[in-house]
Amino acid sequence: MAGIKDVAARAGVSAATVSRVLNSHPSVSAEARTRVLAAVETLGYRPNAVARSLRTAQTRTLGLVISDVLNPYFTELARFVEEEARALGYSVIIGNADERPELQDHHIRTLIDRRIDGLLVSPADGGSPLMRDVALSGTPMVFVDRWIPGVDVPVVRADGTGAVRDLVAHLHGLGHRRLAIIAGPAATTTGNERVEAFRDALRKLGLALPDTYIGQGDFQAASGRRATERFLALAEPPEVVFAADNLMALGALDAIRARGLRVPDDIALAAFDDIPWFVHTDPPITAIAQPTADLARAAVRALADRIEGRTPQSVTLPARLVARRSCGEAAPNQRSDR
Amino acid sequence: MAGIKDVAARAGVSAATVSRVLNSHPSVSAEARTRVLAAVETLGYRPNAVARSLRTAQTRTLGLVISDVLNPYFTELARFVEEEARALGYSVIIGNADERPELQDHHIRTLIDRRIDGLLVSPADGGSPLMRDVALSGTPMVFVDRWIPGVDVPVVRADGTGAVRDLVAHLHGLGHRRLAIIAGPAATTTGNERVEAFRDALRKLGLALPDTYIGQGDFQAASGRRATERFLALAEPPEVVFAADNLMALGALDAIRARGLRVPDDIALAAFDDIPWFVHTDPPITAIAQPTADLARAAVRALADRIEGRTPQSVTLPARLVARRSCGEAAPNQRSDR
DNA sequence: CGACGCGTTGGAATCGATTACACGGACGAT
DNA sequence: ATCGTCCGTGTAATCGATTCCAACGCGTCG
Numbered sequence: 001m002a003g004i005k006d007v008a009a010r011a012g013v014s015a016a017t018v019s020r021v022l023n024s025h026p027s028v029s030a031e032a033r034t035r036v037l038a039a040v041e042t043l044g045y046r047p048n049a050v051a052r053s054l055r056t057a058q059t060r061t062l063g064l065v066i067s068d069v070l071n072p073y074f075t076e077l078a079r080f081v082e083e084e085a086r087a088l089g090y091s092v093i094i095g096n097a098d099e100r101p102e103l104q105d106h107h108i109r110t111l112i113d114r115r116i117d118g119l120l121v122s123p124a125d126g127g128s129p130l131m132r133d134v135a136l137s138g139t140p141m142v143f144v145d146r147w148i149p150g151v152d153v154p155v156v157r158a159d160g161t162g163a164v165r166d167l168v169a170h171l172h173g174l175g176h177r178r179l180a181i182i183a184g185p186a187a188t189t190t191g192n193e194r195v196e197a198f199r200d201a202l203r204k205l206g207l208a209l210p211d212t213y214i215g216q217g218d219f220q221a222a223s224g225r226r227a228t229e230r231f232l233a234l235a236e237p238p239e240v241v242f243a244a245d246n247l248m249a250l251g252a253l254d255a256i257r258a259r260g261l262r263v264p265d266d267i268a269l270a271a272f273d274d275i276p277w278f279v280h281t282d283p284p285i286t287a288i289a290q291p292t293a294d295l296a297r298a299a300v301r302a303l304a305d306r307i308e309g310r311t312p313q314s315v316t317l318p319a320r321l322v323a324r325r326s327c328g329e330a331a332p333n334q335r336s337d338r
Numbered sequence: 339m340a341g342i343k344d345v346a347a348r349a350g351v352s353a354a355t356v357s358r359v360l361n362s363h364p365s366v367s368a369e370a371r372t373r374v375l376a377a378v379e380t381l382g383y384r385p386n387a388v389a390r391s392l393r394t395a396q397t398r399t400l401g402l403v404i405s406d407v408l409n410p411y412f413t414e415l416a417r418f419v420e421e422e423a424r425a426l427g428y429s430v431i432i433g434n435a436d437e438r439p440e441l442q443d444h445h446i447r448t449l450i451d452r453r454i455d456g457l458l459v460s461p462a463d464g465g466s467p468l469m470r471d472v473a474l475s476g477t478p479m480v481f482v483d484r485w486i487p488g489v490d491v492p493v494v495r496a497d498g499t500g501a502v503r504d505l506v507a508h509l510h511g512l513g514h515r516r517l518a519i520i521a522g523p524a525a526t527t528t529g530n531e532r533v534e535a536f537r538d539a540l541r542k543l544g545l546a547l548p549d550t551y552i553g554q555g556d557f558q559a560a561s562g563r564r565a566t567e568r569f570l571a572l573a574e575p576p577e578v579v580f581a582a583d584n585l586m587a588l589g590a591l592d593a594i595r596a597r598g599l600r601v602p603d604d605i606a607l608a609a610f611d612d613i614p615w616f617v618h619t620d621p622p623i624t625a626i627a628q629p630t631a632d633l634a635r636a637a638v639r640a641l642a643d644r645i646e647g648r649t650p651q652s653v654t655l656p657a658r659l660v661a662r663r664s665c666g667e668a669a670p671n672q673r674s675d676r
Numbered sequence: 677c678g679a680c681g682c683g684t685t686g687g688a689a690t691c692g693a694t695t696a697c698a699c700g701g702a703c704g705a706t
Numbered sequence: 707a708t709c710g711t712c713c714g715t716g717t718a719a720t721c722g723a724t725t726c727c728a729a730c731g732c733g734t735c736g
Contacts, residue, residue, distance in 0.1 A: 001475075003692060014716050019694055027714055049451040050391045051692035054721050059388070069417050072410075079407050079434060091448055093431050096417060110429055113387040137339075221614075250618050276559075280588050282620030341722060352686045357724055365683055389722035392691050 002043040011039035022047060053115065061091045062303060063111035065104060067124040067146070068219070069096040071247055072275040073292065074122070077144065080296030081120065088304050090117070097124040099219060105130045112139065118303045122146045126187040140306040144299045145290075146190050154312045156299040157190075158290040158319040160272060161197040166321040167270055167288060168201035171240050174328045176268060180213035180238035182227040182248050188219075194244045194272055213238055217248045224251025232259055232267075240268040240327065246275050249285060268327040272319075284324035291317050340381040349377040360385060391453065399429045400641060401449035403442060405462040405484070406557065407434040409585055410613040411630065412460070415482065418634030419458060426642050428455070435462040437557060443468045450477065456641045460484045464525040478644040482637045483628075484526050492650045494637040495528075496628040496657040498610060499535040504659040505608055505626060506539035509578050512666045514606060518551035518576035520565045520586050526557075532582045532610055551576055555586045562589025570597055570605075578606040578665065584613050587623060606665040610657075622662035629655050 008015045013032055020028045021036040028036075039045070053059045062085050066074040082092045093116065095107025104124045108131060111119060118140035123131065127148035135141050135151050147155040171179060181198050184191030199209045212234060215227025224243055231238050232255065241256075243249035249271030256267055263269050263283055271278070274289035294317055302312040346353045351370055358366045359374040366374075377383070391397045400423050404412040420430045431454065433445025442462045446469060449457060456478035461469065465486035473479050473489050485493040509517060519536050522529030537547045550572060553565025562581055569576055570593065579594075581587035587609030594605055601607050601621055609616070612627035632655055640650040 004694095005692080015693080016695075016716060016718095017714085020715090023694080025695095027712095029714060032714080046447070046451050048392075048453065048692055050388055050397070050453050051721090052694075053388045054386075054392050054723085055692080055694045057721075069413055070410075072408075075407055075413055079436075082434060086444075091431075091452075093429075096420060098417075106424075109384070113384050114429075115386065115388050250615075253618055277588075277615045277618075280591055280615075280619055342724095343722080353723080354686060354688095354725075355684085358685090361724080363725095365685085367684060370684080386722050389691090390724075392693085393722080393724045395691075 002045045004045070004047070007036065007039045007043055007045045010043060011035040057115075058117050059115050060089060061093060061114070061116045062118050062120060062300070063093050063095060063107075063116040064120045065095040065097060065107050065111070066122050067097050067099050067104075068247075069094070069098075071219070071245070072277065073246060073273045073290070076275075076292045077122075077296050080293045081144075081300055084297045084300040088300065090300075090304070099124050101125040101128055104128065108134060118142070118307045120144055120299055120303055123148055123188070125185075127151065140303060142299055142303040142306065142312065144295060146188050149189065154302050154306070154314045156295055156302055156315045157317075158295060159316045160194060160288055160290075160319045161200070163288040163319040163321045164194065164197040165201040165204070167242070167286070168198065168205065170286075170321065170323055171268065171270070171327055172205050172207075174268070176239045176327070177207060178213070178236065178238045179207065179209070179240045179242065180215065180231050181209070182215040182217045182224055182241065182243045182252060184217060184219050184244045184248075186216075191219075191244065198242060217244065219245045219247060221247045221251035221254070224248030225255040226251075228252040228255035229259075232256070232261070238267070240270065243269070243271045246271050246273040246278070246287070249287075253281065253285075263326050264328040270327055274322050278324070281326075283326045285326040286324045287322050288319050289322050290319045340383045342383070342385070345374065345377045345381055345383045348381060349373040395453070396455050397453050398427060399431060399452070399454045400456050400458060400638070401431050401433060401445075401452075401454040402458045403433040403435060403445050403449070404460050405435050405437050405442075406585075407432070407436075409557070409583070410615065411584060411611045411628070414613075414630045415460075415634050418631045419482075419638055422635045422638040426638065428638075428642070437462050439463040439466055442466065446472060456480070456645045458482055458637055458641055461486055461526070463523070465489065478641060480637055480641040480644065480650065482633060484528050487527065492640050492644070492652045494633055494640055494653045495655075496633060497654045498532060498626055498628075498657040499538070501626040501657040501659045502532065502535040503539040503542070505580070505624070506536065506543065508624075508659065508661055509606065509608070509665055510543050510545075512606070514577045514665070515545060516551070516574065516576045517545065517547070517578045517580065518553065518569050519547070520553040520555045520562055520579065520581045520590060522555060522557050522582045522586075524554075529557075529582065536580060555582065557583045557585060559585045559589035559592075562586030563593040564589075566590040566593035567597075570594070570599070576605070578608065581607070581609045584609050584611040584616070584625070587616075587625075591619065591623075601664050602666040608665055612660050616662070619664075621664050623664040624662045625660050626657050627660045628657045 004015045004018050008018045017032055018036050021033050064081055068074055078094055085092045097104035105128050120142050122145045135153050141153045143153055143155045145157050183195045202209050217223035217227050241252050243252050261267055270286040272288045274287035278285040278287050298315040306312040342353045342356050346356045355370055356374050359371050402419055406412055416432055423430045435442035443466050458480050460483045473491050479491045481491055481493045483495050521533045540547050555561035555565055579590050581590050599605055608624040610626045612625035616623040616625050636653040644650040
């Protein structure tokens with residue numbers, strides 16, 4: 001593979017001049033420039049990013065650590081993150097933590113070792129000591145979706161409280177009174193937050209959220225099934241199950257079907273995180289949609305700001321309710337039609 | 339951030355010795371080793387992967403270029419690839435081509451610039467000139483799932499012909515005679531292959547595959563919908579639609595529902611690529627499952643073989659039919675019950 | 677007692693770029 | 707004619723590791 005010296009030799013200049021041309025430094029004669037460019041062309045020269053990074057102490061690379069690639073929400077996030085990063089001239093390396101803290105640490109360490117310019121993280125657990133260290137050490141960092149309280153790092157996330165309130169109102173309007181929730185892990189901010197928003201919304205309508213109507217989940221399908229089975233075994237089972245993420249909603253759907261019940265006739269179902277598949281299930285599932293693309297863009301921009309010396313800002317965007325048929329009634333837009 | 343010199347100074351040895359300790363070179367005294375290790379510990383030293391890569395001319399990194407991250411099949415593949423690579427001491431950088439040739443080239447170029455040790459590709463199109471160049475240039479490379487004919491690179495893939503035959507037999511057994519297929523892009527090997535396998539299987543049963551029963555798709559949901567609408571508008575619409583990938587199957591499902599038809603009563607549906615969601619649609623969708631985890635493992639191992647000087651081998655694993663309810667009848671295991 | 681060998685160690689070159697600094701030449705001003 | 711400026715360019719240092727080679731100390735053997 002041709003190096004900068006080969007180009008220099010062929011163009012009859014020094015390596016310094018080649019470098020200057022390639023980095024569009026002003027003081028290069030037009031003549032030298034064309035000769036260099038020609039040499040680059042014929043040799044098919046591509047600068048060695050490793051050498052360049054060593055010298056310049058920047059890799060133009062962002063690390064993205066997500067909790068679970070198999071979750072469509074994160075996949076989508078990753079896709080938009082890469083898109084925006086590319087637009088800003090960065091590459092992205094994705095680390096999938098699989099909801100396992102030690103894997104998360106592994107990826108963080110690897111990314112730091114590669115001297116990525118900045119880190120985008122959606123913490124799988126409450127945050128390892130390693131992550132705190134990294135944040136403290138001055139590595140540019142931004143949290144997306146989930147975050148760690150007490151760590152001074154910008155957070156880009158969706159606020160679901162309004163949408164949860166809308167959802168609860170929607171359910172209430174359909175006549176449902178006994179509402180249950182499958183929560184996420186207590187260690188994640190999103191886990192707690194969604195439960196609290198749900199509880200608040202219920203209270204405002206004069207409804208209670210008994211402990212038996214709070215299922216413990218871990219954002220994986222199996223936990224959604226278990227929690228739902230427990231709900232259904234109750235003497236007075238809920239009329240609605242609200243899953244705090246899409247995977248658990250799927251598990252819930254399974255459990256409901258396994259019992260021979262039907263959605264929404266026998267029990268209603270709703271989920272946090274809207275994903276393309278929810279349109280195709282039967283019935284289509286009512287969900288709270290996050291503005292994934294906007295979140296991704298905001299997160300990347302915040303990180304780029306931090307890296308390039310500007311002051312990054314935390315961003316909170318509203319999530320919104322997408323009513324479908326899994327809670328009863330019919331169309332998204334018509335509420336009580338009498 | 340502490341460098342090797344800092345460690346050397348603190349341990350009272352030279353940088354060379356520190357390096358030897360870290361790379362477990364034999365000739366280091368036990369005493370020096372413990373001092374170095376202690377210094378590494380207290381300083382929290384982590385070797386700079388960039389510098390190391392420059393010197394050793396290897397990055398211990400694999401590039402994975404896939405056609406569409408949003409397709410669960412590829413997401414799953416990526417996950418297993420990373421898993422196996424990690425087990426072998428490699429990191430993985432994923433490039434998502436979004437089924438766009440120019441994006442694919444962008445990622446390939448970026449990955450080469452970073453001097454990844456090897457490249458795993460599932461070509462989005464028939465293969466760009468760039469990709470041929472890279473393959474020819476000696477960069478270790480392995481194709482997964484899709485490949486480019488005429489390029490001498492090992493291929494790791496699933497053979498669907500057996501499973502397609504089983505599927506056709508299954509459908510035939512259920513009394514279906516008019517079978518249609520939604521094909522993938524002609525430029526991809528998997529696109530053609532699946533159509534041919536389908537056609538052959540039909541022929542063996544004395545059935546024809548008229549051109550009107552071949553829909554042109556591009557592996558995206560929208561194309562599946564369009565093709566299916568065309569099928570349904572036919573004077574004699576097919577009794578079965580077989581989609582060559584999971585996204586197009588979803589599009590087909592939409593089109594069928596939009597027409598007010600029911601699966602499988604009015605029309606049957608099957609898909610290539612089994613994904614977790616197919617269990618949750620209504621009805622669950624019959625699919626041909628690829629051994630994704632095994633494919634990923636085999637691909638990574640082949641690439642590692644190539645990189646580390648061993649001789650890599652092409653691998654073909656059989657796909658298998660997973661019969662569900664979308665084609666009629668009931669359970670997976672019982673065939674004609676009379 | 678000297679030579680040899682072996683285990684350890686440090687010095688210095690190297691990987692492929694970027695960039696501070698110096699130098700030579702052209703040109704305008706005085 | 708002389709000096710200063712500015713432009714274009716090359717030389718060399720540098721980034722942080724790895725690794726070849728030489729040297730050194732020490733024990734052993736002839």
